[in-house]
Amino acid sequence: MTKVAMTVNGKAVSGEVEGRTLLSAFLREGQGLTGTHVGCDTSQCGACVVHVDGKAVKSCTVFAADVAGSSVKTIEGMANADGSLGVIQQAFQDHHGLQCGFCTPGMVMSSAALLAENPKPSEQEIREYLEGNICRCTGYHNIVKAVLAASGQDANAIAAE
Amino acid sequence: MPKDHGIGASTKRREDVRFLTGKGVYTDDMRVYGQTYAVFVRSQVAHGRIKSINTGNAAAMPGVLAVFTGEDFKDVGGNPAGWLIKSRNGEAMREPKRPVLAHSKVRHVGDAYAAVIAETYAQAKDAAQQLADDTEIEELPAIVDMAAALGNTSNRVHDEIPDNQCYDWGWIEDNRAAVDAAIKAAPHVTTLELVNNRLVPNAMEPRASIGEYFPGTGDYKLTTTSQNPHLTRLLVAAFVLGIPENKLTVVAPDVGGGFGSKIYHYGEEALVLAAAKKLCRPVRWTAERSESFLSDAHGRDHVTKIELASDLEGNFIAFRTETMANVGAYLSNFATVTPTFLHGTLMAGPYKVPHVYVNVKTVFTNTAPVDAYRGAGRPEATYSLERVVDKMCRELNLDPFEVRRKNFITTDMFPYTTPVALAYDTGNYHATLDKVMEMADVAGFEKRRAESAKRGKLRGMGLSTWIEACGIAPSHLVGILGARVGLYDAATVRVNATGNISVMVGAHSHGQGHETVFPQIVASKLGVPESSVEIVHGDTSKIPFGMGSYGSRSLAVCGVAMDKALDKIVAKGKKIAAHMLEASEDDITFEDGRFSVAGTDKAKTFGEIAFSAYVPHNYPLETLEPGLEETAFYDPANFTYPAGAYICEAEVDAETGKVDILAFYCADDFGNIMNPMIVEGQVHGGVGQGIGQALVENTYYDSNGQLLTGSYMDYAMPRATDVPFYTVDYSCQTPCTHNPLGVKGCGEAGAIGSPPAVVNAVIDALQRGGHTHVTHIDMPVSPSRVWSAING
Amino acid sequence: MHNFDFVKPASVAEAVKALSADGAQALSGGQTLMPTMKQRLAAPTMLVSLTGIAEMKGVKVDGRTLTIGAATTHATVAKEAAAYPALANLAGGIGDPAVRNRGTIGGSLANNDPSACYPSAVLASGATVVTSKREIAADDYFQGMFSTALEEGEFITAVRFPIPDRAAYAKFDQPASRFALAGAFVARFAGGVRVAITGASEGGVFRWAEAEAALSSNYSADAIKGLSLDPSGMIGDLHGTQAYRANLARVMVQRAVAAS
Ligand SMILES: Cc1cc2nc3c(=O)[nH]c(=O)nc-3n(C[C@H](O)[C@H](O)[C@H](O)COP(=O)(O)OP(=O)(O)OC[C@H]3O[C@@H](n4cnc5c(N)ncnc54)[C@H](O)[C@@H]3O)c2cc1C
Ligand code: FES
Numbered sequence A: 001m002t003k004v005a006m007t008v009n010g011k012a013v014s015g016e017v018e019g020r021t022l023l024s025a026f027l028r029e030g031q032g033l034t035g036t037h038v039g040c041d042t043s044q045c046g047a048c049v050v051h052v053d054g055k056a057v058k059s060c061t062v063f064a065a066d067v068a069g070s071s072v073k074t075i076e077g078m079a080n081a082d083g084s085l086g087v088i089q090q091a092f093q094d095h096h097g098l099q100c101g102f103c104t105p106g107m108v109m110s111s112a113a114l115l116a117e118n119p120k121p122s123e124q125e126i127r128e129y130l131e132g133n134i135c136r137c138t139g140y141h142n143i144v145k146a147v148l149a150a151s152g153q154d155a156n157a158i159a160a161e
Numbered sequence B: 001m002p003k004d005h006g007i008g009a010s011t012k013r014r015e016d017v018r019f020l021t022g023k024g025v026y027t028d029d030m031r032v033y034g035q036t037y038a039v040f041v042r043s044q045v046a047h048g049r050i051k052s053i054n055t056g057n058a059a060a061m062p063g064v065l066a067v068f069t070g071e072d073f074k075d076v077g078g079n080p081a082g083w084l085i086k087s088r089n090g091e092a093m094r095e096p097k098r099p100v101l102a103h104s105k106v107r108h109v110g111d112a113y114a115a116v117i118a119e120t121y122a123q124a125k126d127a128a129q130q131l132a133d134d135t136e137i138e139e140l141p142a143i144v145d146m147a148a149a150l151g152n153t154s155n156r157v158h159d160e161i162p163d164n165q166c167y168d169w170g171w172i173e174d175n176r177a178a179v180d181a182a183i184k185a186a187p188h189v190t191t192l193e194l195v196n197n198r199l200v201p202n203a204m205e206p207r208a209s210i211g212e213y214f215p216g217t218g219d220y221k222l223t224t225t226s227q228n229p230h231l232t233r234l235l236v237a238a239f240v241l242g243i244p245e246n247k248l249t250v251v252a253p254d255v256g257g258g259f260g261s262k263i264y265h266y267g268e269e270a271l272v273l274a275a276a277k278k279l280c281r282p283v284r285w286t287a288e289r290s291e292s293f294l295s296d297a298h299g300r301d302h303v304t305k306i307e308l309a310s311d312l313e314g315n316f317i318a319f320r321t322e323t324m325a326n327v328g329a330y331l332s333n334f335a336t337v338t339p340t341f342l343h344g345t346l347m348a349g350p351y352k353v354p355h356v357y358v359n360v361k362t363v364f365t366n367t368a369p370v371d372a373y374r375g376a377g378r379p380e381a382t383y384s385l386e387r388v389v390d391k392m393c394r395e396l397n398l399d400p401f402e403v404r405r406k407n408f409i410t411t412d413m414f415p416y417t418t419p420v421a422l423a424y425d426t427g428n429y430h431a432t433l434d435k436v437m438e439m440a441d442v443a444g445f446e447k448r449r450a451e452s453a454k455r456g457k458l459r460g461m462g463l464s465t466w467i468e469a470c471g472i473a474p475s476h477l478v479g480i481l482g483a484r485v486g487l488y489d490a491a492t493v494r495v496n497a498t499g500n501i502s503v504m505v506g507a508h509s510h511g512q513g514h515e516t517v518f519p520q521i522v523a524s525k526l527g528v529p530e531s532s533v534e535i536v537h538g539d540t541s542k543i544p545f546g547m548g549s550y551g552s553r554s555l556a557v558c559g560v561a562m563d564k565a566l567d568k569i570v571a572k573g574k575k576i577a578a579h580m581l582e583a584s585e586d587d588i589t590f591e592d593g594r595f596s597v598a599g600t601d602k603a604k605t606f607g608e609i610a611f612s613a614y615v616p617h618n619y620p621l622e623t624l625e626p627g628l629e630e631t632a633f634y635d636p637a638n639f640t641y642p643a644g645a646y647i648c649e650a651e652v653d654a655e656t657g658k659v660d661i662l663a664f665y666c667a668d669d670f671g672n673i674m675n676p677m678i679v680e681g682q683v684h685g686g687v688g689q690g691i692g693q694a695l696v697e698n699t700y701y702d703s704n705g706q707l708l709t710g711s712y713m714d715y716a717m718p719r720a721t722d723v724p725f726y727t728v729d730y731s732c733q734t735p736c737t738h739n740p741l742g743v744k745g746c747g748e749a750g751a752i753g754s755p756p757a758v759v760n761a762v763i764d765a766l767q768r769g770g771h772t773h774v775t776h777i778d779m780p781v782s783p784s785r786v787w788s789a790i791n792g
Numbered sequence C: 001m002h003n004f005d006f007v008k009p010a011s012v013a014e015a016v017k018a019l020s021a022d023g024a025q026a027l028s029g030g031q032t033l034m035p036t037m038k039q040r041l042a043a044p045t046m047l048v049s050l051t052g053i054a055e056m057k058g059v060k061v062d063g064r065t066l067t068i069g070a071a072t073t074h075a076t077v078a079k080e081a082a083a084y085p086a087l088a089n090l091a092g093g094i095g096d097p098a099v100r101n102r103g104t105i106g107g108s109l110a111n112n113d114p115s116a117c118y119p120s121a122v123l124a125s126g127a128t129v130v131t132s133k134r135e136i137a138a139d140d141y142f143q144g145m146f147s148t149a150l151e152e153g154e155f156i157t158a159v160r161f162p163i164p165d166r167a168a169y170a171k172f173d174q175p176a177s178r179f180a181l182a183g184a185f186v187a188r189f190a191g192g193v194r195v196a197i198t199g200a201s202e203g204g205v206f207r208w209a210e211a212e213a214a215l216s217s218n219y220s221a222d223a224i225k226g227l228s229l230d231p232s233g234m235i236g237d238l239h240g241t242q243a244y245r246a247n248l249a250r251v252m253v254q255r256a257v258a259a260s
């Protein structure tokens, strides 16, 4: 066991971890941040995506010890300061971009990373960026719309083309 | 103007807020004081005899609390099949026992034969590995291929079942001779052999269960990823563990998708309960995805030969099918009904065909159990029909739109009883076909095709028209057909003293949005704000006995139960109002949340009535009880029959065989619509899954019964790049005639109607592109298969 | 996953020392190693993370040579290897954004998955694999699927690419994993054309000599229209038959030529 410290959603946290402790487990078990989900064991589904130092990563495929000292952001840190939904979260609700909600944290975190890199992505760019996030419920239609809307584009018009 | 409130409004989902902020609570998110971890030991071979299990080493490992094997459960009950199907010869189906843990034999890769409970997950995992090393299993030849399994008496999945056949079912057996004769005499017969590929449901949340036991009271609690907590309670309590139903609470909290796979009771649920009792500590288990692939009930897996007899103008005369349906190694709870009554009864489609006969042989193999998956039986029926109709059109050089049109049941024919015994109450198949053709600009296709050709691509258009029977089901009917349960549903409406409302429903939401839609109905009916209504679901200690959510039944059955309970609330409210307003009950009217004495300005608001119900200071108690709470159970009079027409436009890259879906159009008739936004979302999701089935998904077992597609590395899930924006319409509405909401159900439609549209589009593209020798490709129409078909 | 000790050296020298221990294994982005360890297919007793070594990170251009530190992520290469657009493009098409933010060129080359993308670029470019001990020419480095010239304790520190005049990578995704079902990297230098194929062969990444010869004399997609690879050495599995793989490899070469 070694002690690791990092910043999670703006708060300094620390905990005892084994070498094999995954970042996803550190967040879920250690920090009680169960919004980060685990949907596979082959690093493909993206339910576990969080940001490490501003970049989207699959927290099931990062050792907690390897990101000691980093700044981590999870779905729990995405709302506005007053607790209201952030722009991307709100767009997901407005456009029904989620059903069972299991893929949603990863989808929101990946979408946030996309919009940080590319503030006005095209439909195709969104679809490609979300390639590592599997959703079984929505057929992706409303997720893509939500991301278009979150970037200030006219999602309804684009989807109807 | 779109509505902003109540029935018909696209109210935004209230449950989204918790899911979007990471505050949903799924089973694996729960922490229970004193919890321990279960890990299952699963067979690595498809078929084998357990020679010995030495538990000593594993039991002695650090942190290990208990080890269970099949021996520990050999005297408790088994997990039963929900339907008893009879063979053509009148014999009952063969039903092997399905134990909690495999005993004496393992029957598929992933079959759990032991479990280890330890203080930590890692310790349990280490000990499970040890136990696997300490187990001796004599490998037997695997039975994988259905045709080879049938009639193979020397190699049996279950020693007591001589030919690996569960049943040989005919529907309707009395039709058989007439159908055979009609086909023999027909001017044209189109024959198609096809495979409905085996799928892994892949709800994104893996299955998980937590068992608890409270020694002080002898109560048990099971928190589990279920679509129907009461059904699970019934199965675990009455059939498997033999504990009193009222000593077991089953909670299905937030559930991350089901698609059928979480209807059924699985051995892991019984194990965590039994272990919790033995240890007097909570026991938890969460599947790793690789375990899900091996042990969740799979879907589809039919091999079918279908014949369509017609005249030369394309008027249908008869359909005849012969199907082998794989049930895997054990009968999962709905496994026997899916290939029969959910499939054979739909084999007339939306057509006025006079003769239909369906034969299904259901086969045991050394593969994971197969059961209902989104659509369940109806996608199989639709796929067979719509593919063979498409093939017939090509053979006779007829227009596929016209052929559908001339064979559709017309609106003046309802109610219409098909040769396979369903009584369609209403519909308008011509309307949805016209609509989808307009949406897809069928007339402009040739121009688009030419444009694709300039880019070197082959473009095709595929049509599929579909119907399903959903809102399962009338209990009296399913009882006759062999169901071992009733299929009603229930709701309790509790109006609280302050006027807000709790509605306890038997339906379970795992993505469907019940927490939002059900209040819309309450709001419309009682004239209260949606926000004053809370839906309670998923906890057997709180809700009335309902049958859960699957088969597009939530609204059409449970929603109607709630509607009936609301009627009772209004009736009771009138009574209270009559008392308060000193009027006769008959003179009280209820509108917009106000109880009034007709013809006067005397009135009480809904809130005043509610308050009075709980502060009954001067009630005439002999005729008026306090309280405002009502329960209704609703058992539908008939199935509901949503229907629709889908068009897929696809492009094929002949050099690589890759198929791109360019556009997908859906015109559906779901009857009345409660929340358009949610209906659209359901169709999107279903179509996404259908495109997945048609293009990329498949479950491969090799001849040794090893699962080759055991992870997302090899099992292809549709991704955002694989699908287009869908165009969805539900304006053609023929409300269901036998439920007061006029709703039909929309949860499975997309998955039913889409696969044949996709495959028809691909075949169309190849045919128009000059590859006229390609008349069929089995799903998934993967790049390799398309290329091989072109070049084969 | 079995437990292990975790160390994170700050220099190549420290890493050399750490990796000389028995049971020690390099960890770079973890995007291949971690799923493998979850399946208990690898069980090192010590993991030596290379991601804290500054000298192993980054993209440098020196004339017509591009050098990439082994611990440089795919995302960084996609963004910073503008001097070699085909390579940047390849890196930007590996996996998904989250994988690209962690996965590294060193890890990919050490692993030498037969369906991985980078090996084709390294082989077609005639790049040099720089290790903690020596420099290895691409033609000597790849030794069949999952097998390389790396020795026990040796690790990649950088890869040096000569920048071709024209180049492109064309990849056809395996529908499930999205690795290459077949991928072709074509690089045209003054001295001739090199073509490497990944994803298709039982033997891992390989150079297609016939295509190289044809393209060296006539650099056009049509030049290889009539060529074909022998299907017998190709991978045949549930995602594609051997004949299909052979065809796909050729089509990808043609598309790479057209795109370069
Ligand atoms: C969902 C997903 C999709 C992917 N898609 C693709 C794809 O399309 N194309 C593709 O090419 N790849 C793909 N990959 C693999 C990805 O590119 C990995 O990043 C890469 O294969 C390994 O790099 P890594 O840095 O993560 O290495 P690690 O996983 O850390 O290590 C891999 C192996 O290399 C060893 N190693 C690591 N670094 C060194 C070094 N410097 N010297 C010597 N040995 C070393 C390790 O000990 C280990 O054995 C995908 C991976 C995932 C999870
Ligand atoms: S849980 Fe991390 S990718 Fe699936």
Ligand code: FES
Binding pocket: A097, A098, A099, A100, A101, A102, A103, A104, A134, A135, A136, A137, A138, B204, B256, B257, B511
């Ligand atoms: S909303 Fe259920 S998996 Fe995406």
